[in-house]
Amino acid sequence: MRREELEAAATQGLLEAAAAREQKGTAARERKAAGSAHERKGAASARERKAAATASEENAMAAPLQQKGVGSAAPVAKRKGAATPEGAARYPPASSFIGTPTSFGYFPPPVQPHGACWGQAVEDLGAADDGVGAATPEDLEAADDGVGAVATEELEATNDGLGTAAAEDLEAAEELEATDDFDPADVYTLEDFIVEDGKLQAFGRKIGDKLKAKYEGDSSEPPRQAMNDDELIPGLPEEVARECLLRVGFDQLPATRSTSRRWKAEVESPFYHRLRRARGIARPLLALAQAEPPLAAAGPAHKYAGLSTSYRLVLHDPVGGGWAALPPVAGGGALPLFCQLAAVAVCGERRRLVVVGGWDPETWAPTDAVHVYDFLSGAWRRGAAMPGPRRSFFACAAAGRWVFVAGGHDEEKNALRSAAEYDAEADAWVALPDMATERDEARGLCVGGTFVVVGGYPTEAQGRFAGSAEAFDPAAWAWGPVMERVLDEGTCPRTCCAAPAPAADTTMYMLRDGQLAARDATADGPAWRAVASLPEDGRTVTALAAIGDGRVVAIGAGSHGAEQAVYLLTTEEGANKNGTAAAAQSWAHAPAPPEFAGYVQAACCVEV
Amino acid sequence: MAAATDDAGDSNEMIRVVSSDGEHFEMPEAAANLSLVLRHMIEDDCADAAGIPLAVVAAKPLAKIVDYCTKHAAKSSGLTIEEAEELKRFDAEFIEVDTDMLYDLLVAADFMGVEGLSKLAVQRTADLIKGKTPEQNRETFGIVNDFTPEEEEEICKENEWAFQITKPPSRLC
Numbered sequence: 039m040r041r042e043e044l045e046a047a048a049t050q051g052l053l054e055a056a057a058a059r060e061q062k063g064t065a066a067r068e069r070k071a072a073g074s075a076h077e078r079k080g081a082a083s084a085r086e087r088k089a090a091a092t093a094s095e096e097n098a099m100a101a102p103l104q105q106k107g108v109g110s111a112a113p114v115a116k117r118k119g120a121a122t123p124e125g126a127a128r129y130p131p132a133s134s135f136i137g138t139p140t141s142f143g144y145f146p147p148p149v150q151p152h153g154a155c156w157g158q159a160v161e162d163l164g165a166a167d168d169g170v171g172a173a174t175p176e177d178l179e180a181a182d183d184g185v186g187a188v189a190t191e192e193l194e195a196t197n198d199g200l201g202t203a204a205a206e207d208l209e210a211a212e213e214l215e216a217t218d219d220f221d222p223a224d225v226y227t228l229e230d231f232i233v234e235d236g237k238l239q240a241f242g243r244k245i246g247d248k249l250k251a252k253y254e255g256d257s258s259e260p261p262r263q264a265m266n267d268d269e270l271i272p273g274l275p276e277e278v279a280r281e282c283l284l285r286v287g288f289d290q291l292p293a294t295r296s297t298s299r300r301w302k303a304e305v306e307s308p309f310y311h312r313l314r315r316a317r318g319i320a321r322p323l324l325a326l327a328q329a330e331p332p333l334a335a336a337g338p339a340h341k342y343a344g345l346s347t348s349y350r351l352v353l354h355d356p357v358g359g360g361w362a363a364l365p366p367v368a369g370g371g372a373l374p375l376f377c378q379l380a381a382v383a384v385c386g387e388r389r390r391l392v393v394v395g396g397w398d399p400e401t402w403a404p405t406d407a408v409h410v411y412d413f414l415s416g417a418w419r420r421g422a423a424m425p426g427p428r429r430s431f432f433a434c435a436a437a438g439r440w441v442f443v444a445g446g447h448d449e450e451k452n453a454l455r456s457a458a459e460y461d462a463e464a465d466a467w468v469a470l471p472d473m474a475t476e477r478d479e480a481r482g483l484c485v486g487g488t489f490v491v492v493g494g495y496p497t498e499a500q501g502r503f504a505g506s507a508e509a510f511d512p513a514a515w516a517w518g519p520v521m522e523r524v525l526d527e528g529t530c531p532r533t534c535c536a537a538p539a540p541a542a543d544t545t546m547y548m549l550r551d552g553q554l555a556a557r558d559a560t561a562d563g564p565a566w567r568a569v570a571s572l573p574e575d576g577r578t579v580t581a582l583a584a585i586g587d588g589r590v591v592a593i594g595a596g597s598h599g600a601e602q603a604v605y606l607l608t609t610e611e612g613a614n615k616n617g618t619a620a621a622a623q624s625w626a627h628a629p630a631p632p633e634f635a636g637y638v639q640a641a642c643c644v645e646v
Numbered sequence: 647m648a649a650a651t652d653d654a655g656d657s658n659e660m661i662r663v664v665s666s667d668g669e670h671f672e673m674p675e676a677a678a679n680l681s682l683v684l685r686h687m688i689e690d691d692c693a694d695a696a697g698i699p700l701a702v703v704a705a706k707p708l709a710k711i712v713d714y715c716t717k718h719a720a721k722s723s724g725l726t727i728e729e730a731e732e733l734k735r736f737d738a739e740f741i742e743v744d745t746d747m748l749y750d751l752l753v754a755a756d757f758m759g760v761e762g763l764s765k766l767a768v769q770r771t772a773d774l775i776k777g778k779t780p781e782q783n784r785e786t787f788g789i790v791n792d793f794t795p796e797e798e799e800e801i802c803k804e805n806e807w808a809f810q811i812t813k814p815p816s817r818l819c
Contacts, residue, residue: 271771272788278752278768285772289809296780296801298789358813365807417804631812 270300284310285319288353288646289362292416305414311387320645322585324354325364325379325391326593328602329636348372348399351379351391351411352634356591356606361634364391367409368418372399374407378434378482380441381644382462389413389646390462392441394434395424404428404449410462413646425467426456433482433491435536436642439463442489442510444470445477453478453497457489457510473508474520481531485545487512492524492546493531503528524557524564533579538586547584552577554590554607569607570623576605581641593638601635604628661688662697663712669705670697673712677719681711682759702757707750714740714763741770745786777808 270279283304286294295305304310314320329347350373351364367373374396382390391411398405406428408421424443432446432454444457453476459468477494484490492507507524510517525531525548533549543559547569555566572579572592579594588609595602606626629635661678663671678684678693687698700708717736725733743751748767755763774786780801784791793801 273749274752275756278756281764281768282752282771285769286775287772287811289811290775290778292804292807293778293780293783294775296793296804297783297787297791299792301783301789360811360813362809362811415804416807416809633812 284314291414295414308387321355322643322645324583325642325644326352326638327373327377327640328352328638331633331636356604359628368420374405375399379640379642380434380436381642382436382439384439384463389644392462404430422465422467429454431479433480435482435484435489437484437487444473444491445480445494447478473517481534483536483546485536492534503530533582535582535584537584547590573625581638583641583643585643602630661693664697664699665703665705665708666701667705671708671712673716677715680715680719680760703754707754711754737766741766
């Protein structure tokens with residue numbers, strides 16, 4: 039930018055500032071004018087009130103005043119030497135009730151209007167006050183009930199009008215007083231103008247300097263002093279500040295959101311979360327329903343530790359290796375046993391964790407409870423309860439903002455065909471069509487936007503798992519045909535997990551005979567392909583999750599009864615020295631820290 | 647400052663830059679190339695003896711940036727594990743600065759297009775938020791609490807939980 043342009047810009051700034059000042063002056067004048075209008079209005083309403091008061095005094099009645107009305111009317115009444123605001127608000131002695139008091143502020147339907155037209159005045163309060171000692175809305179309403187009433191609207195309107203009129207009246211009076219004995223300090227003099235003008239000039243110069251500094255480097259002034267209070271981070275350019283906030287850890291999101299309105303708006307924006315993902319800042323985290331750490335190995339309580347296992351939710355970052363406990367669910371209770379976890383994205387990418395069903399940890403009764411954790415607010419709230427029979431061991435998976443549940447068994451141990459969908463944004467459940475077969479202990483996955491229910495068994499085949507699966511397509515609102523032989527007959531589908539969305543042909547993973555297997559769509563139809571052998575000490579893995587980029591996390595005890603460990607499979611795609619494509623796979627093995635070494639009962643992946 | 651390290655790059659030419667407050671600095675061309683702005687200037691033959699003027703970068707942060715670029719340019723390719731570790735340590739030490747300097751570096755790195763430094767400084771700023779309460783955040787960044795008391799109360803209710811991230815002592819392979 040050239041110097042002339044800069045100067046022009048500076049002048050423009052000056053002109054604008056001057057215009058703004060001009061406007062301010064006009065606004066002030068307008069306020070003044072409005073003030074006198076109030077004054078007139080006030081006088082008028084005072085007259086009206088006088089008349090109304092006379093009219094109503096013989097009836098010794100008062101209109102039910104809303105709290106607001108009482109509040110603003112009271113000062114007027116006080117001037118009259120009648121009820122004080124405190125007096126008006128105080129509860130009346132029981133003896134002063136006529137009829138049944140109704141709730142404050144709510145006016146019951148009109149009872150036989152007698153055609154009496156009474157514009158109610160604040161002074162009525164005083165009048166009623168004289169009669170019964172303490173004027174209260176109940177009081178007034180009771181009095182009203184005694185003689186019949188006018189239409190609610192009419193009264194309400196009058197009240198509102200009154201409240202405002204009284205307030206305006208006061209305001210006008212104050213303004214009048216201020217004008218009456220005006221303060222010379224308030225007068226805008228030539229000196230004031232010169233001072234202000236000087237300030238504006240300085241401001242204009244500053245803007246010019248800033249612009250110069252930006253484009254020519256003539257000024258040594260650091261750029262941050264040029265910023266105003268509206269910035270995301272004062273002193274930093276918006277885009278830089280935004281970059282900084284993007285990199286806040288998931289655990290810091292709640293505190294970040296609570297820092298200021300700007301920060302709150304920033305982290306709540308869908309754009310923020312999309313960018314976090316695009317920059318690879320959002321991390322795949324595993325939410326785990328994990329047994330609380332066992333009691334200290336020593337001491338008499340130890341041998342009972344196994345009997346009273348309670349579960350909590352834990353977040354694990356399989357890439358960074360961090361572990362953190364989530365706050366207890368709303369109500370502070372322990373996590374239900376055998377609950378299901380699902381991660382949803384609501385209100386534009388806002389991640390929430392949904393805990394569905396399970397057994398009450400005390401009574402072992404199945405619960406229909408839904409708990410929703412918001413990663414932004416860092417708080418739990420109760421969701422709408424799961425409808426239908428209290429189901430246990432059902433299939434559950436999330437797609438977008440929806441959580442699907444299907445199958446499981448009811449309280450009579452009947453395997454279920456029914457299914458339902460929870461909309462996390464609307465906090466509402468909708469029943470789905472029934473599945474073709476009953477599926478108890480089935481596994482739910484979300485594959486390409488459809489809800490796939492794998493395996494499970496009908497009531498009469500207790501524990502003999504079927505190898506079939508069926509998929510619900512939310513767009514068509516129907517279950518697809520039953521897919522046979524997805525798993526081998528008799529295989530527990532527990533370790534099945536969906537491949538992350540962008541994966542080319544792979545739809546799901548599972549553990550088969552110590553091998554991690556992927557189900558690929560091949561020319562002859564989908565088939566399982568061995569991906570990698572689990573490490574020798576990881577054969578008892580119970581939870582599996584694919585976290586993208588060919589990485590798969592397996593969590594389980596290294597050996598039966600041992601503490602939990604995390605196995606992370608990474609696949610490095612690339613060409614080897616001969617030029618042929620090769621994928622180098624390796625398991626990284628990390629034992630969980632002692633306080634996170636408990637048994638993992640359910641897991642789900644959430645990207646925050 | 648402006649260490650004249652001969653690097654293995656294709657050019658040993660020194661590039662002169664001038665801070666906003668008129669101080670001159672020198673760095674190898676390979677180091678200057680880490681800055682998008684400087685690289686374009688060099689490509690356009692704008693790097694003359696008078697030096698490239700950097701309008702918004704004062705001497706103090708510029709000295710740091712020259713330092714950073716020189717270090718990183720000298721160690722850009724074929725890093726051994728030890729060298730990578732050393733560079734990591736250098737970065738960690740390098741960014742241990744006060745907020746004023748951090749802001750200067752953020753703005754300057756952004757302006758000069760030094761990607762690595764931008765990332766480093768941005769991450770460092772984000773790390774300032776780590777483990778902080780909202781009140782501490784406001785203090786650190788000079789932010790005014792503009793929530794109404796009602797909003798504040800709501801937030802306090804939500805924000806009682808303080809995350810504690812535990813990392814295992816080491817990762818076995």
